[in-house]
Amino acid sequence: MEMHTFLLTKRLIERGHQVTLYAAPSSDSELNPKHPEPIPLKMGLADDLFKDHSEYDETFVKRLHDYSYIIRDIQLSNYDIVHNNCLHFLPLAQVHSIPCPVVTTLHTPPFSSLQAGVALARLAANHTFVAVSEHLAQSWLPFTGTLAQVVYNGIDGSQWEGIYPAYFRTAVWTGRICPEKGLEYAIEAALIAGFKLVIAGSIYDQAYYDQKIRPQLGENIVYLGHLSHEELKPIISMSQCGLFTSVWEEPFGLVIAEMLACGVPVVGFNSGAIGEILTPRVGTIVPTKDVVALAGAMGPSADLDRLGCRAHVRKHFSCRKMVDNYENVYRKICSPEVTKFIPLRPGQEANVNQSLPKAAC
Secondary structure, X not given: OXXXXXXXXXXXXXXXXXXXXXOOOOOOHHHOXXXXXXXXXXXXXXXXXXXXXOOOOHHHHHXXXXXXXXXXXXXXXOOOEEEEOOOOHHHHHOHHHOOOOEEEEEOOOOOHHXXXXXXXXXXXXXXEEEEOOHHHHHHHHHHHOOOOEEOOOOEOHHHOOOOOOOOOOEEEEEOOEOHHHOHHHHHHHHHHHOOEEEEEOOEXXXXXXXXXXXXXXXXXXXXXXXXXXHHHHHHHHOOOEEEEOOOXXXXXXXXXXXXXXXXXXXXXXXXXXXHHHOOOOOEEEEOOOOHHHHHHHHHHHHOOOHHHHHHHHHHHOEHHHHHXXXXXXXXXXXXXXXXXXXXXOOOOOOOOOOOOOEEEO
16 A cells, blocks of 8 residues: 555656645655654553543554644645545544545455444545455445445556566465465465475564464475565566465455566466456466465466566556546546535635646545
């Protein structure tokens, strides 16, 4: 999600839009993000009214302050549109108080922590939902009320394309190392198929890694750690196929697009939105947790056209196409048919035909 926000903001600025990015102080300074002023909390001065409610801890209070600060700042600014890209319920619950059109991108399944905010936002005349896949839009339908528009995630293909030799019977797996990503199934399939498996990613669940992954490591199952994009590119590109083994309902599957951009066909479990990304020309989809089918598809998939994999991403999942589609969403929700239902700020004049709108992300 962070990369999605970074790419979208950067490309919008390059196209001439005035964009204010609200983000944490630790965010990349390249885009000059604006962040809330810190609130000095003095703990322990007296018994807290909510001391018996662990959910109202110092972190919750600070986060509530930060989002409230951002929303208030937006209310006092003169933005033409606000793009909500965060995973907190508070901005959703407050969209009705923002005096301009708001679009929220849904990146995750319907987590309970977001459902209440989405249910409130659906009532606001100034609000529009976007989902990163058809599958995710359907998952959120009971809460959004109407089907969210779909804008697929895009990647910067230039960061992934390169010319590297592919090593015979070598597969790659990248992603967060945690149970829902199903790395143990990739390891089992590689052993059955006789492929060397190279693994890269951050460890999100240490117990899972220690129990399920570490004991399998060896000459043919290699873990390289958490790598940067530049470090990942040759590792992926030198593999004959990529493995995608998510066992939860994957909202999109960005690593699939990244592997394809490197010219690497992908074999993956039929989870979530994978069917919207992979076609028989660039990969193979097998039933979830079917390790035998996964292993059986690795050899044939390795022979698929690598140039075709790259062309598939350029056509369907480029950063340029993603930004084009978001601009279309912005134009639509800034139309007079939509904005006439939004109360104006005191002294504000209606102005919905600006070619280069000011946006807050």
